[in-house]
Amino acid sequence: MLALAALTAVSGCGALGSDTSSAASTGSSLEKATLKVSILPTTDLGPFWLAQDSGYFQAEGLTVESVVAASGQASLAKAISGEADIAFSTYPPFFTARSSGAADMELVADATSVNPKSNAIVTVPNSPVKTIFDLAGRKIAITAKNTASDLLTRSVMQDHNVDYSKVKWVLIPLPNIAAALNQGDADAAYLPEPYVTQAAKTAGAIPVVDINTGATQDFPLTGYGATKTWVREHPKTLAAFQRAMQKATHEALIDRAKVEPLLVRFAKIDEDTAKLLTLPGYGSILDSRRLQRVPDLLLQLGAIPSPIDVNSMIAPQAGR
Incomplete structure (x- = not known):
């Protein structure tokens, strides 16, 4: 409920409703109309598949194609190489890539947090x-x-x-x-x-x-990211992706029944498992205070050598 309230408060009614239809009319002005997103077939992708299946990407003038990766690091590598435009991953690889100089990544949308038993x-x-x-x-x-x-x-x-x-x-x-x-x-x-x-x-x-x-507890788990160069070159395309994800995440939060059949279709799990499993905490708007926990833990465990300020890695957010 807190996640839903925060999403509604930050993104506003337009991001979840009527603005989406008006965005379709400007689809031709997008820098790129076809997006490739590297993903992992987990329950974290519920809102993403909902956005695809319900036509929310299409309403924004986007055609979104999925590229399946074996791990978060592999997903990130696809965005760095240009095989994908946007990468879905657990958060640590985004920060380790920035810390090591492997890539200048920016976070473009939230996805999930840890839930009890998820x-x-x-x-x-x-x-x-x-x-x-x-x-x-x-x-x-x-x-x-x-x-x-x-x-x-x-x-x-x-x-x-x-x-x-x-x-x-x-x-x-x-x-x-x-x-x-x-x-x-x-x-x-x-x-x-x-x-x-x-x-x-x-x-x-x-x-x-x-x-x-x-x-x-309630740890930020997964999100979407892109290279800093890609973000700077595709502001309208990114905003369209974010609006579609905000709408889909809002629906996933209030109606689990919309997510379960998508998990069966896309995550290849049976219907009984879809009904029994614990969903993660879905979100779409990036909160720097919450996300700061990730690089702080990485620093504590020695995975990165120096602190990272999350604010320096958050891309512009549609609706803000």
Whole structure:
């Protein structure tokens, strides 16, 4: 409810309603009418698929094509190389890219925050890991280093005074993690939804700890970004994308029933899983105070060498 109130207050009625139709008439003035967005097939994409399926991008004069990536870092790489215009990712890769000088990225739209039970460290019954205190020195499956998967895992372990320095990080694509747990290739794993619910059904996976605790409670999780050059060269196109996402996010927040069938179609999950899983906290407007938690955690865990001011990375927001 708080997220919905903030979205409504900041974006205003026009961004969620009548302005969208008027934007269609100016679609021809967009710098670029066809957008490629690199994505990951997770529940975080609910509003994005809703914007596609409901014609909100089209109403803004946009044709949006999806490019599937294996991880947040891979998604970011597609935007840096020009294969995609906008990248969806967990937030850490945007900041590590800025810190290392790999790319001058700007954040263009919010996507999700951690919700209770939406992200967890899980294990299976035959694993030696039974509680969070058993994770020290074990094999933990993640998608990539310096993404939300290992950073949030390390943060939760640190909150419980569990040493993560000797953890054996096993890099596995999300769809393969449940099988890896069953086969003993990993003792535990970081999973977001829908993989938490799917792993419970296919591998009997059980949560070791909910990520929505301690320093990572309500943590900013995913968002959309583009290179600074792309943002400067496509202000009207970006604003059109943002308006469509604001409208779709508003609807996703108030009506879960609109999201569930899209998860079945695009995330390739069954209807029962779509009904059972916990959705993340959806959002579209970027809040610098909230997002500052991400680079601050990266700095604390040694993932970046110096502080980053989030305000320096937020692109102009439609409706503000």
